[in-house]
Amino acid sequence: MSKATNRSMVTIGLLAALFIGALDSTVVSTASPRIISSLGGLSLISWIFSIYTLTTCIATPIFGKLGDLFGRKSIFAIGLGVFVLGSIMCGFANSMTELIWYRAIQGIGAGALTPVTFTIVGDLYPGKERAKVQGLFSSVWSVAGLFGPLVGGYFVDYISWRWIFFINLPVGIIAILFIFIYFHESFEKKQKSIDYAGAITFTIGMTALLLALLTGGEEYAWGSPMIIGLFIVTIIFMFLFLRIEKRAVEPMLPLSLFHSRILSIPYVLGFSTRWMVMGVTVYCALWIQDVFGYSATSAGLALMPMSIAWPVASTLAGRWMYKVGAKLLIVLGSALVLGGSLWLALMHAQSSYGVIVGSLILIGLGMGFIVTPSLVVIQGAVGFQMRSVATSTNTLMNSLGQTISVAVFGMVFNAIVTTGTASQLASGIHYVFILMFAVSVLNLIIALFLPSSQQLFNAIREHEAPKGNPPQGQPSAQPALERS
Template identity: 60%
Template sequence: MQEARRTNRSLVTVGLLFALFVGALDTTVVSTAMPHIMGELKGLALVSWIFTIYTLATCVTTPIFGKLADLFGRKSVFVWGLALFVLGSILCGAAQTMPQLIIFRAIQGIGAGALTPVTFTIIGDLYPGEQRGRVQGVFASVWSVAALLGPLVGGYFVDVVTWRWIFYMNVPVGIIAFGLVVGALHEPFEKKTKSIDYAGALTFTIGITALLYALLSGGIHYSWSSGVEIGLLVLALVFLLAFIGIEKRAPEPMLPLDLFRSRRMTLLYVMAFLAFCVVSGVSIYIPMWIQTLLGRSATSSGLTLMPMSLAWPFAANLSGRLMYRLGPKTFVVTGAAFVAGGSLWLAFVSTASPYWFLAGVLILIGFGMGCMTTPAMVLIQTSVTASRRGVATSTNSLMNAFGQTVGVAVFGALFNRYATDHAPEQLATGIHMVFLLLVGIALVNLLAVSLLPSAQSGGQEETSR
């Protein structure tokens, strides 16, 4: 306990904010530089892999790092993750060919798999009770700020210096985060022999990689009915079933299946999956509507998402401050209702709709997401013991990413079914069908969160499980 008291929470918090921000910014800033990267490195056929490999690496390693944080301490896992992310950034900036950049992006993605879940886990450890909700709300805002600044920062470096600095800029920020967290965080940790679930990690890695790659490449690189897609899905099924069998017997399972025996945890993970499905659809198809049907520029379509990026952090901070007074379920259900309302409003969009129509939709959905995500994170962390907080938090991050990936695949397949010739009428029909599906997903999400058990004062810390 004496060692724990020497932790400077303020310095650690600033360091974690730097780390989370640089990881979040990297997901948005790269898109801006893609034309220049392709112009210098060539390899147009490989360009999608710059994003795909990063997503795959992050999704696969997120739950693994979450479990390692429970076994070996948050600080050491965070440091290794940040070091890999910074190393990957240096290598990406120095890449001379497209294959090199793809490999180095994988290293970056592996490091990013530790940054988000371990950062939120450390915050869960440092801040108890009502303070946790407030601080988690601030950290949840980082993603929205990064979404706003990413295109601006990326555009500046590309125009003024070189695209390589979108990666090199991570180095000084990473060094600051490293120094603050390493110097100020002192966690009490019992050193004893650990049982590492190697078999679970291996089968999960193979299974989830095959599944995510099938989802990300289906209908783009390969037909959904092709032998490659079917083979990937069969491979995923076999290894994920093997993973479940291993987890049932492992003394320290990588992903404890009994997390899903709790109705609260299961519904919160379902919410994370469904809500981020909606976000992926909105983020892709509203800009597409503006560009392809209204004839606006890419910059204009990108700026259209700004109302959601502003409403989200506002609601995240508001819910973090008030959830202990009004109850977390109140905010989660209210947020889901806002998302459902915004999705329903979106279903009535037309080419004659004014800008404020889409802005109103995005404000509702952004506000709803902010109301949901912060209380959900606090509920998850207060529903397990401190020794399982890492894996519980990382599972939530995995469900967020998995929801976005599945959303991209499902919406893309639906859109392509109607927009076969890319005629304006077909494009409008395809996007409208996606918007209608968003309504259905948002309503299912609202039903799911309405079934959450009530929790007084944000839930009680569990002392056994």
């Protein structure tokens, strides 16, 4: 490197970028009633969320691989630039259809924010420092969950709903400037082999899958020709994608990432734990309002303990990981999530408000103890030239867990709730909680199959990069246990 990277300033820029990406998912929900009154298109409102999810999921692994091929700095800047551009376009939308298309552009940019941000953090901070800083970054989502409704409510009530999008411009500019000025990386310029065929087949297959999950049971019946056709397209193109990835020189999603338990188990945990997060976010609020009879404000307050417990546990996990072991923390977190899910599954209409609060604290603590060590292990167990795609794969698994869980929970809930009576609502939500508990049991069993903490740390030490910004152009490294 010709210049030294200022880690503190880069970290501030990354935090700013990650925060606006995390904030976006909460402030839009708060502003949706005002958006409907301004633009109309009530029947299309769900698509401003669905299209964002769809394009983000598709773009995430593509940006992850591009970050390994062309450097983190340029790909981060492109992704953040697309996100800010999409935000500005959303702010100027004159119809719901326009807003949906602009949200699609915004979602493409968001596909780079999380994975490339966490990858740069993984590059800059080695060993114990990485664990502590990743704990801080993991807490950004919880902080955004706390402040999102407040920020969105303020803009909607006192300025305009359009400013929930415009606010991303100044913050995005600050983030890009900090990265360009203070982040310096060297990159070996050589001919790159881009996996176009893999990107195309993945995009088609994932689009079909997500469209089926996002529209099934609502716009189309699960047994309709449309949904069945989408699932058939998914199977065909994902099969082609896997065949292409086996032969590609630089596969978009290296299948070797799933050959080692060091990586495959954290990926599966990332998928399964998101079921609890989505179940809590959607159905606990519904239970508090429709079963307990409390206000929407009370429902929001009940969710706050999880948003506080999560970053607390993430920070502690980053500090304790190298003392007590990554596996112990992940298993402990899985046990806490199981305990919180069991508490919810045993809840009934006469239970107290405190039961939900207590269960959410347990789940929040558990998620913090799972997420941070898992991310540190994933980034540490691969070489520099695979760190970006390994991180983006984790983000993709999280997104798939959220999307698929919402579809499954919705099927269970709608199969029971047919008339909307209080007793049916309670029964439908109760069965969702039982399913959450079943997934949490499976989650704990999976966590127990992690390699020992010593094996995890050996893999991290084997691939540990020099302090600061590591040199680019290293040969691609495979997961440690795969070779051993």
